[in-house]
Structure formats: structure tokens, C-alpha cells
Amino acid sequence: MKFLKYITLAAIAFVGIACQEDAKMQAKPIEEVAAPVLNTHSDILINANNLNSEVTFSWSEVDYGYPASVAYGLFATYGDATVQIAESYTTSYTLTKEALNNTLVSEKGLALPEETETEISMYVTANIGTGDAYLLTSAPITLKVTTVPSSSAPWVRRPLYIAGNFQGWAPDAQGPVLWETAEWSDVYEGLVYLGAAEGTANFIAEDGLCHFKFCPNPNWTGNLGGDPENFTTEGDPAHITAEEGLYWVKVTLNPEHTTGSVKLTPVQSISVIGGAVGGWDTVNDLIMELAGMPATGDADFDNKYYAAMRNQVWTAVMPGCAGGEFKYRLNQAWDTNWGGDLNHLTPGGDNIVTDLSGNVRFNINFHGDIAALAADDTNPSPISGSVELAE
Numbered sequence: 001m002k003f004l005k006y007i008t009l010a011a012i013a014f015v016g017i018a019c020q021e022d023a024k025m026q027a028k029p030i031e032e033v034a035a036p037v038l039n040t041h042s043d044i045l046i047n048a049n050n051l052n053s054e055v056t057f058s059w060s061e062v063d064y065g066y067p068a069s070v071a072y073g074l075f076a077t078y079g080d081a082t083v084q085i086a087e088s089y090t091t092s093y094t095l096t097k098e099a100l101n102n103t104l105v106s107e108k109g110l111a112l113p114e115e116t117e118t119e120i121s122m123y124v125t126a127n128i129g130t131g132d133a134y135l136l137t138s139a140p141i142t143l144k145v146t147t148v149p150s151s152s153a154p155w156v157r158r159p160l161y162i163a164g165n166f167q168g169w170a171p172d173a174q175g176p177v178l179w180e181t182a183e184w185s186d187v188y189e190g191l192v193y194l195g196a197a198e199g200t201a202n203f204i205a206e207d208g209l210c211h212f213k214f215c216p217n218p219n220w221t222g223n224l225g226g227d228p229e230n231f232t233t234e235g236d237p238a239h240i241t242a243e244e245g246l247y248w249v250k251v252t253l254n255p256e257h258t259t260g261s262v263k264l265t266p267v268q269s270i271s272v273i274g275g276a277v278g279g280w281d282t283v284n285d286l287i288m289e290l291a292g293m294p295a296t297g298d299a300d301f302d303n304k305y306y307a308a309m310r311n312q313v314w315t316a317v318m319p320g321c322a323g324g325e326f327k328y329r330l331n332q333a334w335d336t337n338w339g340g341d342l343n344h345l346t347p348g349g350d351n352i353v354t355d356l357s358g359n360v361r362f363n364i365n366f367h368g369d370i371a372a373l374a375a376d377d378t379n380p381s382p383i384s385g386s387v388e389l390a391e
Helices: 020-025 097-105 301-311
Strands: 054-058 071-078 081-088 092-096 117-127 141-146 159-164 177-180 187-194 210-215 240-242 245-253 259-266 270-273 313-321 324-330 337-339 352-354 358-365 384-389
Touching: 054 097, 071 097, 081 092, 081 097, 092 097, 159 187, 159 245, 270 313, 324 358, 352 384
Parallel strands: none
Antiparallel strands: 054 092, 071 081, 071 117, 117 141, 159 177, 159 210, 177 187, 187 245, 210 240, 245 259, 270 324, 313 358, 324 337, 324 352, 358 384
């Protein structure tokens, strides 16, 4: 069951009672306490003219056997989704139709279809402490709700920054970044080359690995590290490490972005395939390399290395290109490929066409223009490509 959030029904003040545990001992046995009853409610019609109108839900009082402060939670369900509408210390809760609508149609709420009448279920819970020992749940009621489009601020695709020895430990707007996959999904994916930073001041000779952390902001505020399967922001979390290489990185965070996990899937290659590079057979894949990598001994090796790692641009030159159709793909296979608009490449998109001939350079950029994407509520793909004549 999917929940919008888990609201702790704890930390309740018991007026005139010195010790919560002693107070609990005075409560009736839970089997003797009647669960709350959520009062029936008429169907709710929401439209553009009544968004400021109020809706009130009410329920019976729960008697635990002594004067406790009872915390009630009001929930709505649809399909396998459940969202908490409210928390209250009285036997009713009032909110505007606009607030209710926005919660119900949100992707992180019930994801109800907009401008449609839909039947939902609702129930109320009661509790006087932590855990389930004193938790009571009402029988559900059903009602129909007619929704409108959400008036909440539009979703904008969010970046998740990666900082590590491979890019100079700089979680800034230069990247690299992973991009959120869907509206408020808290899931971030992207292709990143995780280098060990060999030859730079940040190379850790003892293990020769890439060391990194994730940062929800372009700074160290709230950085996440530690166990890859259960990393955290607590304390000064340890580095996450990986063998040097190219990975498809998938990070799943909790809604508060304080814990999460990462899955690193090794990738063998990025390539260009199609008539523009000789044909659609695997033998014609034009293998790409990370752009901007400095040669050993370069006087500015560190800065150039970090810049290449931050940019995450892959490039290859096709000599004698005669133009034609092409696409980008991973591992010389069709499982993951990109096409369509070069400015915003999409998975499985249409074949791309170039009329350039001669020595032609193909590029693909997995970084994205962070500032532009963070201001674009159409949420275009952050992956882009380019084709140009090469020297």
C-alpha cells in the first residue's frame, strides 16, 4: 500500500500526568475500547467556483478509560493508494475543497483522475501513544468525489547531485547529476562515469576506488552516504564506493530525502548506430568516449579531469560519414536507446537524421542544463545530443 507520508502519532502531551507509561497503565484493555466511527458523508462536487468552500469530516470520540489526548488520523484510499488527509486532536476536521482536491489528484496522494467522478473510501484512526498497541481504526465509508485539475505549483524535474573524488568533491551546479524520473517520485536515474581519480590529488591509493556521496542540494547540506542499501544523512555518513567504471545509477530516497538506497548497474558502452555510421548491424556501432579527458602529464590534469567527469558528455568521430539516420544506445543493444529531438532525447525515440558528411562528431550529454531544466515545468528529457563537423 502506498502512503503519502507517515505521520507519527506520538509526542502527545498528557495534561496533569507526569509519566506517559504510567498513564497508559490506567487505560482500559484495548479490546474494551470502541473504535472510532467515521460519520457518513455526502458525495463531494469540486469545481472552479467552489474551491474556497469548506468540507468537514467528523467521527465519534474514543474513550480509552482516562482523560487522554487522543490523536486522530483521517485517511482516504483509492485502489492500492492511501493518503493521510489530516491529523486532529478533536473529533472533526475542516479543509477547503481546493486543499482536498489537490491532495486527492496529486501523484503522491491518490492520483485520482482530474475532472472525473471517482469513488473513494475513507477511514479514521485513533491512538494515544507510539506503535500499534493503542491504535484503533474505524470501518471505512465510501463516497464519490468529482475533481478538478490541481492548483498546486506545477512539478519541475529535480536534480540529485553526486560529489566525489572523481569530480573534485564539488556538489555544485556543474554536476554531474541524476534527474528525477516522475512527478515527486523521489527516484533519480542517470548514466555516470565513476572514476577513481587516479593521477589527481583526490586519488585514494589505498583502495583505488571511486568515493562519492549524493546531495539533494548543490552543496553539502543533507549529504547522503554510508550503506548503499540504506544510506543516510545522519552524522557524517561514510563514503559510498565503487570500482571505476560507467554505471546506470538509480537512487531511491524517502520523501524527506534523509535516507535512501542506490543501485549501480555496470554499462559496457555507449555508441551510435544507424545508416549515418555505416548501418544498423552491431558491427557498425560507433563506440563513444568521455569527452575532455586529459592526457597523462597534462599540466592542468586535475582540473581537466574533474571537468570531464562533471560534464558527462560522450563523443565519437565518424570518418567519411555520408549522413543519414542514427540513434544512441547502451551496450550495443536495443534495451536502452535514445532518439527523437536532439535537444531532448527520449528513450526509444524516433530515428535522428543528419545531413552532415565527412568527418562528423556525434555527442550525447547526460548532464543537462540544470538551471534551464529546474525552471521548465514541461519537464523535458535532460539528455541531449549534437552532431557537428570535426577537424
